[in-house]
Amino acid sequence: MSILIKNAYIVTMDKDGAGEIENGFLLIENNLISKIGDNSNNAADSISAGTVIDAKGAILMPGLSNTHTHLGMTLLRGYADDMALQAWLETKIWPAEANLTAEDVYYGSLLGCLEMIRSGTTAFCDMYFFMDETAKAVEKAGIRGCLSYGMIEFGDEEKGNKELATNEKLVRDWQGKANGRITTMYGPHAPNTCCQSFIGRSKEAAERDGVGVHIHVLETEAELNQMKENHGMCSVHHLDAVDFWNTEKIPVLAAHCVWMSDGDIKLFAKKGVTVSHNPISNMKLASGIAPIQKMLDAGVSVSLGTDGCASNNNLNLFEEMKTAALLQKVGTMSPTALPAKAVVEMATVNGGRVIDKQTGVLKAGNKADMILVDIQKANATPVFDVYSHLVYAAAGSDVKTMIVDGKILMENYKVLVMDEEEVMKKAKECAFSLAERAKPKK
C-alpha cells in the first residue's frame, strides 16, 4: 500500500525541517509518511507507488484538527440561535438532548464526519453522549477521533459514580481502536456543572487509564462570577487545588478559556495545558474574546475548535482560522495580533500535539494525515503568501482530497467512505424526529 503525491506546493509545518517546498513530493507507505522532498529535479520519477496523485495546482498540508466539538449536535444545527449560553443550554439544548437516542448520535456523528472530511478536518476531540455511536461513525468514516463521554453530576455523588463508569467503559472499549485512529479521554463537563472532588476523581481515573482529560473552562463571565461567589476563586485556581492541570502523566485539554486572568495564563503555560480556542461559538453566544495572543506570548499551546453545531453553526475550521485571526486583531486593537502562520500552527501542529503526537506536521515517520487544497480557483488568484491564503482567502470547500492514516477518504472532491445522500437523509430524519419529541407536552 503506497501513495505518491507529486507536484504539490507542500506546507510541512515542520519548524526544524523543510518548511515550505514549492514543487514537492511525498511518499506514503502503509499509514506513514516515508519520504518528503523537492521535486523540481523530478526526483519523484524514480519512485514507484501503487497510487500516484498529481497535485499540480494544490497545496499539500497536514490535515486540520478540531480540538473541541460535540459531534452529535449536528442534528441541532439552527435549533436554537441568538441566546446566551446558560439560557440556551437550560431552556433549549438540554431539554432536546434529554430525548436523544443512540441512532440520533450515530447519524449526527456520521454527518459531522462527512462535513469535516469536506472541509479539511482529519482529527477531532469530542465530548458528548452515546459515544459508542460516535466511535462507530469515526470507524466508518476513516478520520481520527479523540472521544470523551460528557459527564455532568451537579454534586450528586451517585450520579457521579455512574457518569465515571460510563466514561471508563468508553475508554476500555475504544482506546486505540481502528488502528489507533480512535483514542479516548475523560470529559468532566465544566467547573460549574461538576463539583471539584468529582473533577479531581475524573483526573485520577484518566491518569490510571493513561488517557487525557477534556473540560470546558471559564467560557463566560457568569461562570467566573459564580465560581468567585461560591468558592472565592476562579475555575482555574479551584481546579488547581485538585492538581487537575498537571500534565506530567496525561494531556489536559481546556476548551474556551475566555475569562482567563494573567495568573491563569501563567499557570497554564507552566503546567503545559492545551487550550482549545472556539472564536465563532464565543462570538455567537456573546461569551467574550479569549486572550489568545497573551496565551501564545506566555507559551501556552493553543489549538482551534468549532464547539458544537448548535453554537457555530458548522464544523468548518477554515472559517474558524479566519475568525480567530480577525477577532484577536479587533480585540487587541492591533493588526499584528495573531498573524496567519500562527493560526495555521494552531489548527495543525498544536491540535496534533494533543490528539496524536505523530500528526499535525508533514515529515517522514509521522502518520499520513493530510489534505490537498485547490488553488486553481478565483479566490486563490494570486497567492503571494501561502499562510495568508489559507487563513484569509481559502474556503473549506476548496479541500479536494483527504488522506487519513494512509487511506484516501476523499479524492478530487469525491467522498469515498460513505454514501453522502443517504447520510444526509438519515440525519435529517433523526433531527426532525428529535425536535418533534422535544416539543413540550401540552
Ligand SMILES: CSC[C@H]1O[C@@H](n2cnc3c(O)ncnc32)[C@H](O)[C@@H]1O
Ligand atoms: C455533557 S456532554 C457536552 C454538553 O455540553 C453542551 N455544550 C455544547 N456547547 C457548549 C458550550 O459552549 N458550553 C458548555 N456546554 C456546551 C452540550 O449541549 C452537552 O450537553
Ligand SMILES: [Zn+2]
Ligand atoms: Zn463545548
